[in-house]
Amino acid sequence: MNNSRRTFLITSIGVASTIALSSRQAFADAPKVAESDPTAQALGYKEDATKVDKAKYPKYAAGQDCGNCSFYQGKPTDAYAPCPMFAGKQVASKGWCSAYNKKG
Structure with a gap:
């Protein structure tokens, strides 16, 4: 796996985790x-x-x-x-x- 693909995957996982946590918090505040x-x-x-x-x-x-x-x-x-x-x-x-x- 080249460096740019690895960076993309790691960044994507981080963004997805942040969105998931934000959504859960939004539900908690509903x-x-x-x-x-x-x-x-x-x-x-x-x-x-x-x-x-x-x-x-x-x-x-x-x-x-x-x-x-x-x-x-x-x-x-x-x-x-x-x-x-x-x-x-x-x-x-x-x-x-x-x-x-x-x-x-």
Whole structure:
């Protein structure tokens, strides 16, 4: 491998790492979804899954929460993380909405 190719690869890896870290920080700074948010209301989002109206959302079952949903883009131990249902916003790990899909 010649020197210019090696330099290019090393620089590319550094830039990619910086972008990845910046993106993660941007997600960490994203606003949290409020239950009053129109999308949250449409999806029945509750920051605390134990407060879901089971009559209105019969699909809800105890133990379901954002932290174990396939859409949750964080670790189950993260208090908040991004969710594609709420573009650019974070949901509570202990939250729930009607788009819940058990992580496989």
